[in-house]
Amino acid sequence: MSDTIVTHPLVDGAVGPGCKKVDPIVVADGVTRTFGGLTAVDVAHVEIPRHAITALIGPNGAGKTTFFNLLTGFDKPNTGEWSFEGHSLARVPAFRVARKGMVRTFQLTKSLGRLSVLQNMLLGATKQPGENAFTALIKPLWSKREQAITSKAEELLARFKLLEKSEDYAASLSGGQRKLLEMARALMSDPVLIMLDEPMAGVNPALTQSLLGHIKQLKAEGMSVLFVEHDMHMVRHISDWVIVMAEGKVVAEGPPDQVMNDPAVIDAYLGAHHDSDLGDMTGVNPVIEAKERAAEHAAKKEGAI
Amino acid sequence: MSEAVSTTAGTAPTMTGEPVLYSTDLVAGYIPGVNILNGCNITAYPGELIGIIGPNGAGKSTFLKAVFGQVNIRSGTIHLKGDDITGLKADKLVTKGVGMVPQNNNVFPTLSIEENLEMGLFQRPKVWAERFEFVTMLFPELASRRKQRAGSLSGGERQMVAMARALMMDPSVLLLDEPSAGLSPVRQDETFLRVHQINRAGVSVIMVEQNARRCLQICDRAYVLDQGKDAYTGTGRELLKDPKVTELYLGTLAADVDADKKARGA
Amino acid sequence: MDWGQILNTAAGELLSPVTAAYALAAIGIGVHFGYAGLLNFGQAGFMAIGAYGFVVPTLLFDFPVWAAFLTSIAASVLFAFLLGIPTLRLRADYLAIVTIASAEIVRYIVSTTGLTDVTGGAAGLSGFNGGFNALNPFADGIYGFGPWTYTENQLWIRVVGWSLVAIASVLVFLLMRSPWGRVVKGIREDEDAVRSLGKNVYAYKMQALVLGGVFGSLAGVIYVLPRAVQPANYGTTLTFFIWTMLLLGGAATIWGPIVGAMIFAALLTLSDGILRGLISADIVTFISGTQAGQIRFMIIGVVLMLLVIFRPQGIFGNKKELSFNV
Numbered sequence: 001m002s003d004t005i006v007t008h009p010l011v012d013g014a015v016g017p018g019c020k021k022v023d024p025i026v027v028a029d030g031v032t033r034t035f036g037g038l039t040a041v042d043v044a045h046v047e048i049p050r051h052a053i054t055a056l057i058g059p060n061g062a063g064k065t066t067f068f069n070l071l072t073g074f075d076k077p078n079t080g081e082w083s084f085e086g087h088s089l090a091r092v093p094a095f096r097v098a099r100k101g102m103v104r105t106f107q108l109t110k111s112l113g114r115l116s117v118l119q120n121m122l123l124g125a126t127k128q129p130g131e132n133a134f135t136a137l138i139k140p141l142w143s144k145r146e147q148a149i150t151s152k153a154e155e156l157l158a159r160f161k162l163l164e165k166s167e168d169y170a171a172s173l174s175g176g177q178r179k180l181l182e183m184a185r186a187l188m189s190d191p192v193l194i195m196l197d198e199p200m201a202g203v204n205p206a207l208t209q210s211l212l213g214h215i216k217q218l219k220a221e222g223m224s225v226l227f228v229e230h231d232m233h234m235v236r237h238i239s240d241w242v243i244v245m246a247e248g249k250v251v252a253e254g255p256p257d258q259v260m261n262d263p264a265v266i267d268a269y270l271g272a273h274h275d276s277d278l279g280d281m282t283g284v285n286p287v288i289e290a291k292e293r294a295a296e297h298a299a300k301k302e303g304a305i
Numbered sequence: 306m307s308e309a310v311s312t313t314a315g316t317a318p319t320m321t322g323e324p325v326l327y328s329t330d331l332v333a334g335y336i337p338g339v340n341i342l343n344g345c346n347i348t349a350y351p352g353e354l355i356g357i358i359g360p361n362g363a364g365k366s367t368f369l370k371a372v373f374g375q376v377n378i379r380s381g382t383i384h385l386k387g388d389d390i391t392g393l394k395a396d397k398l399v400t401k402g403v404g405m406v407p408q409n410n411n412v413f414p415t416l417s418i419e420e421n422l423e424m425g426l427f428q429r430p431k432v433w434a435e436r437f438e439f440v441t442m443l444f445p446e447l448a449s450r451r452k453q454r455a456g457s458l459s460g461g462e463r464q465m466v467a468m469a470r471a472l473m474m475d476p477s478v479l480l481l482d483e484p485s486a487g488l489s490p491v492r493q494d495e496t497f498l499r500v501h502q503i504n505r506a507g508v509s510v511i512m513v514e515q516n517a518r519r520c521l522q523i524c525d526r527a528y529v530l531d532q533g534k535d536a537y538t539g540t541g542r543e544l545l546k547d548p549k550v551t552e553l554y555l556g557t558l559a560a561d562v563d564a565d566k567k568a569r570g571a
Numbered sequence: 572m573d574w575g576q577i578l579n580t581a582a583g584e585l586l587s588p589v590t591a592a593y594a595l596a597a598i599g600i601g602v603h604f605g606y607a608g609l610l611n612f613g614q615a616g617f618m619a620i621g622a623y624g625f626v627v628p629t630l631l632f633d634f635p636v637w638a639a640f641l642t643s644i645a646a647s648v649l650f651a652f653l654l655g656i657p658t659l660r661l662r663a664d665y666l667a668i669v670t671i672a673s674a675e676i677v678r679y680i681v682s683t684t685g686l687t688d689v690t691g692g693a694a695g696l697s698g699f700n701g702g703f704n705a706l707n708p709f710a711d712g713i714y715g716f717g718p719w720t721y722t723e724n725q726l727w728i729r730v731v732g733w734s735l736v737a738i739a740s741v742l743v744f745l746l747m748r749s750p751w752g753r754v755v756k757g758i759r760e761d762e763d764a765v766r767s768l769g770k771n772v773y774a775y776k777m778q779a780l781v782l783g784g785v786f787g788s789l790a791g792v793i794y795v796l797p798r799a800v801q802p803a804n805y806g807t808t809l810t811f812f813i814w815t816m817l818l819l820g821g822a823a824t825i826w827g828p829i830v831g832a833m834i835f836a837a838l839l840t841l842s843d844g845i846l847r848g849l850i851s852a853d854i855v856t857f858i859s860g861t862q863a864g865q866i867r868f869m870i871i872g873v874v875l876m877l878l879v880i881f882r883p884q885g886i887f888g889n890k891k892e893l894s895f896n897v
Contacts (some may be wrong), residue, residue, distance in 0.1 A: 128752030176361030271491030
């Protein structure tokens with residue numbers, strides 16, 4: 001590559017790790033987190049673009065989930081400042097971060113097992129006066145809102161193909177279904193920025209594809225999306241921007257095609273075979289081939305008779 | 306399927322007409338009254354790499370757990386090399402030759418790699434030397450890092466140790482529950498290639514996977530499970546090309562992305 | 572052996588004010604553990620706080636009954652805050668340890684000789700029920716039938732006690748089926764998930780702790796009103812009796828604490844009566860009367876073990892909920 005500066009509509013200036021965005025929704029500076037001797041996160045500067053779908057990729061142990069935890073108040077950094085929509089969020093407790101509109105899901109699903117699927121969803125809603133201990137005692141004060149959020153919940157469950165399971169205990173769902181429930185639940189509060197930690201892990205590919213349209217819809221409705229994923233087809237298909245983390249640092253940023261052709265990223269993360277068919281590499285199973293030859297042989301014999 | 310054919314290729318097994326493992330109309334579930342498997346018929350012949358794919362909640366992991374005695378089987382049978390093993394407990398199954406690699410918590414994090422392998426050979430400690438040799442031939446890093454604590458390994462490395470541990474008992478069939486789950490693309494590819502390697506060394510493998518494309522690319526035959534029943538079956542190649550399977554289970558993302566790339570002249 | 576007498580006494584226990592107090596305390600633990608997942612092993616401490624919070628102002632400052640009830644409740648709320656502030660941000664086990672310790676601290680404080688002027692020391696306090704009995708609307712006389720025959724004061728305390736049990740149950744029912752209850756049950760399952768949905772988990776846990784604690788304190792008041800308050804009663808034995816009643820009935824249920832308390836109280840009396848009857852009829856000769864009193868606690872211990880092993884959901888609990896490995 002020559003000295004030409006690469007630009008992009010989302011970026012204010014040149015494209016590169018830690019570049020400024022034209023309209024950032026989150027700006028983070030000098031965020032570090034160490035566990036004992038290990039530096040899990042060491043992000044000098046990163047900005048998440050607004051009204052865009054950003055993918056955060058990188059090898060396991062790169063610090064992606066830890067970074068999520070820090071931004072959303074589930075963990076305290078050693079150093080660092082970051083802001084959401086211009087307001088500083090450092091040292092703000094997790095539940096307040098969620099109320100401000102920055103909602104996250106978890107890599108290891110946290111479905112509330114002994115509550116039903118529908119109750120899980122209803123918990124995700126906001127502004128339910130019945131959640132106050134005193135108002136709760138007088139049903140007419142909260143039943144209208146309950147009806148409203150129940151319809152919203154059912155509509156979301158239908159989109160995620162979980163509606164038939166709405167009365168079942170969440171613990172009875174399969175792993176992939178729980179992932180979907182968690183994402184649907186996170187959407188109940190109409191977040192401003194939704195942060196999905198491996199939302200499609202364990203979700204069937206065909207269903208993943210049908211949900212991508214829904215994620216794009218979120219962007220159309222004005223949400224910003226940040227997601228961690230290992231499924232590169234999904235990343236290529238819907239993300240506007242890709243941030244690559246490795247060993248706690250942001251090592252690359254850019255539009256998907258550019259990032260995925262970066263040799264360093266291919267080496268460390270994508271693998272040289274990511275675009276090829278593994279079957280072509282491995283060849284035929286000699287045992288099966290022998291079986292097929294024997295079957296052909298027998299068929300020929302019968303044909304000849 | 307009646308002729309016995311032996312191959313001269315190294316450790317490849319002698320193929321017989323008898324399946325190494327098969328289930329007949331298997332019905333099983335976790336909660337009383339709710340069945341996850343609704344009549345599942347899956348067959349694996351010796352030396353095959355069988356893939357099981359399907360939508361969420363279809364019963365893929367439940368099938369493996371039912372084979373391994375971890376879920377209540379309500380009707381139907383499972384046979385291993387001709388013996389009925391329905392409902393046998395896991396420790397008996399390991400003795401009989403079933404190896405299982407669960408999706409989570411599959412290594413002992415406080416033990417070293419070597420100790421994890423020793424745990425794998427718990428029932429038959431005397432054959433340690435030859436089994437260790439077999440396993441390190443497949444995965445040389447296990448020998449060079451044998452004293453490393455398993456808890457300090459990355460996800461992909463733990464998968465490797467877990468698979469090696471299951472192989473220590475020289476199982477007739479190896480059950481893998483979503484081995485590529487949660488791994489980055491390069492580690493996923495490594496895992497699939499490793500599974501392939503294990504199969505070439507003569508071990509029959511039944512692999513449940515969510516990464517359906519990769520699974521079908523390397524397996525010999527596969528089943529698509531839907532709502533607890535086997536809905537489609539065929540060779541890996543056949544299913545990859547089948548339009549119905551693609552529409553319902555595989556999605557066209559991979560193909561779409563490639564087509565987009567070509568269109569843009571990338 | 573007088574079976575009639577034995578059964579009569581046991582039947583009478585079903586409705587006694589002590590049983591009502593047990594039931595109320597069990598409802599409190601039900602809110603803590605059954606619904607919110609809080610481990611409170613010091614409910615006896617709340618009962619002591621409640622009892623002394625009522626009795627001391629009555630005797631020392633001549634508080635009218637309604638004011639004494641209020642101080643009792645206020646003391647309970649304060650106690651809950653004291654317990655909750657340091658521990659609710661930590662793991663559940665810490666609350667468990669702190670509650671055991673604090674209940675014992677309360678017991679020692681009320682028994683200590685230095686405070687005898689206020690608390691009556693180890694001998695306790697009595698003679699405070701005048702004000703309460705003066706409010707009795709029932710005319711003098713005998714009420715009821717069979718094993719449930721009462722004087723007007725005995726009836727009054729039962730009516731008040733069981734009314735409180737009913738009110739508490741209705742309150743719990745209304746709360747737990749409301750969105751507030753949903754948040755609390757969610758916290759029981761996974762706090763971080765509930766935080767990520769914007770709920771102030773700490774505040775909800777504190778509210779649950781206060782609510783269950785107030786029930787415990789009111790139970791303490793009902794417990795002592797018929798007779799006297801004695802510090803020796805508020806040891807860990809009382810706490811674990813309450814837990815047994817809750818688990819017997821079913822932890823996250825409305826009827827569980829009530830039926831659990833009734834059955835437990837009746838069984839305790841029945842086993843005592845039967846053993847003593849057998850001893851005095853010379854059918855059982857190898858144990859004495861005092862030993863009989865202790866053996867029935869051994870029996871209760873065995874029953875609790877069998878319960879937890881074979882029917883952990885209790886009488887009214889939901890087996891399905893327990894089939895998930897939580």
